[in-house]
Amino acid sequence: MNPSRYDLPVSAFLRIAFAALSASITFTLAAILLPSVFGQYVFALTLITLITIPVQKGCVNLIIRELSRVEKQNYIRTYGSLIVWLSVNIISISTISGVVIFLLYKTGVLTIDISGLRVLGVAWVISFSTSVCAVISAILRSSGRVHLGQLPEFFFRQFIFLLAIFVLLFFVGYKLKYLSSVLQVYALSGLAAVLCSFVVLLISSLHRRIHFRQIDMQLWGAWYGSMFSLSLVGGMVVLQSNVDIIMISQLASFEDVAVYKLSISIVALTQFGHNAVLSARSQRFASLYFSENLAGLEREAISASRFATGFGFISFFVVLILLLAYSSIFSLYEYEGILVPFLILFAGQLLSLLLGPCSIILNMTGHEKRNLIASLFGIVSNVIGNYILVPALGVIGAALATAFSILVWKFVTYRMLRSAIGIDTMAFRNI
Template sequence: MLTAHLHSFLGARVSLRRQLMTTAVGSLALALSSKLLMLLTSVLLARWMGAENYGVYVTAMALVLLLAVPTGLGLPVLIIRLLASYRVHEQWGLMRGLLTRGNQVVLWASLLTVALAEGMIWLLSTNLSPDKLASFSLALILVPLTALGAMRSAALRGLHHVILGQLPESVIMPGLFLGLVGGWCLVNGDGVLSPEVAISSRVIATGVAFLAGALLLMRRIPAPLRHAAPQYEPRRWMQSTLPLLLVACINIVMMQTDVLMLAALHSSESAGIYQVAARAAELVAFSLVIVNMAIQPSIARLFASGEMIRLQRIATLGARAAVAVAFPLALVMIFWGESIMTSVFGATFGRGAIALAILSGAQVINAATGSVSDLLNMTGHERDTMIGMIVGIVANVVLNFLFISMWDIAGAALATSVSLVLWNVVLVIQVHRRIGLAATAIGPFSFRKRKHNIESCVQSKCRT
């Protein structure tokens, strides 16, 4: 009997390790492909459009992200967490009910959001140039596609198809988008690429990626889920969606506040140059994105089954892997940032080098703090994530308002970096307080002493 239990335990450890390694390697390949496609697209768009037109394009994309995330109502994160938990307990009816009701709610919310946004654009039409007016209106088509695409991606990841969940947005969309804008420029010779053409190409590429993702999900739905009668837990779902919605909104606002405030307080050219620097700095922390994608479903499953030692091990190894990749990339961005910006994007973008250096340093700290938000969100402590990120976004808005007026692009980078570090520190503290885990690359100190208390807390939460 003891031997059988030992083999079962060792087999489970090997299976989890193999699954995480496979997912991590696949996510790495997708992330590298996506980043290369996005970087190449950014380079070509910056050259083909110029700083002014490119600034209009990135402002429109920032507007889409600001609108698409709230229409998701926090449901993508909830779907990943609950699908993993429901599958452990074979609650197929609840899984189907969550997917059905979630997509219905997001569809109607996105359509309402688009209608309200179009009304606001019409009211402000006298203050917008014709190219901005057309670009912003056209970009609104992306809102429902983006929101529903996030739901589909979350469903695949919650069903442990992490790689397939990322494929449409990571490879299909950027690859097709690059092909469309590249083809237009080849056909039109030396013509300048307008924001309207770029956004139209983005809409087509996103639509194709959405259809491909829907087909992947239909083929990967388990048979028991396909034939189960839908069941609903609206009260439980609503209790979690509000803080998750606020977390998602705060996160996207933090990502786009600097771009929008630069466009408002300075110019579209400053916003375009800063956007290039920010996207380049994101390469520093792309390893953390890979880690988060790989371990999200496992966090929910291990927490639901009370396997806290294994969860701590995954959290520590993930943070260490992320910072090991981030640190050398940050050194490249800091010491050779100006050469990269000018040689790749053009001489106009050289003044974004200081912003690139500041943001790269902050991304190293971001990677070193580990998967803090996922550890809280996947274990039912999304309210703590919300509190930490509220601290960050308030600091971000205030500091951007102060620093942009003084230092332009560098000021926006400094404000964003300070707020990013601040909210990560707050979340690290909350992870330790709530679930007793050490999220950072340093690893645990007193975890073993608190093991029994943690497991008792988990068992109590699972019973409720």
């Protein structure tokens, strides 16, 4: 059977599962913590994300590219070199990010007034675990050992392992009174995720019978150069996604950060459908472009735009029901006001979907520099909008500024795609 037939449903399954898990953790922490403390946690996690996630994106893109073009006779050498190189990078970048945040905290640049570094530690562990798991999934897919249709089983087993660790730590901490808070349990379970991930890497390496004498150190210099450019593009996406939180924390209060984070988490739940559609079609976009079938590429892009927009409408009603259910399950009365920012952000997201998968097509066709320029337009408009609107309107102003910047970014990529390739990806252009 061709595993590509299952790319869309499998991708949707994975995104639904991880979005639901992430939202559950976010809402649980919001219910446990006061809004001011939860806002500080979100701010700390955002700062660490700005350091680690761009490198993660660069590493993942590098894995897919290098393992797809290497010759069979040099595959083991490249595979082993990548594993060692990635392990060194993830550990070093994560350690550097932790040290930077710690120094900012100790010097008073970070105005976090809670005792200890517990919140910062949890944010670091979660970011570290996410990076490791993303890189592992890219290695498994690119190495040919696990195709997309087998990934749910792998992640399901890992999730069961982490759930067992979480329950065990919670039970031990509750009985022995050793763990003083639920946050420490999250930190230890995150550490278990890291250990589990490295065990998977080790088993994968041993399965390939990789020895250190096979590691090609000369490849590392070229990889660092490639990763820098790829990380720069990914960093712009991450920066655009977190500018609003940084601006709110500086211009408003941590309570507003907490409310806004819940709104973003709800919007993220609505993205699983159209993200699954676009990720499943990305390889198809590239193959049509390189076969010089621009008419077919335009039809495929318009079809993907319509599917993504349809998924957006459906997911809106599903998430709205989930929001009402979450509000009844968790004590979120201190976070009132999350609905209006959610509606504003979702409206901006839905309007951007109508313009089509412009960013993905630019990346898949070798025009990522145009994507980088478009991202700068989005970031600048986001910063200016937040600076003007947040002091007057709070989280509603941040939502308006972010929604507008998304539309600016998408419109610029739409125009650049038309000038670079000459195709129109607007969803309902021919209707």
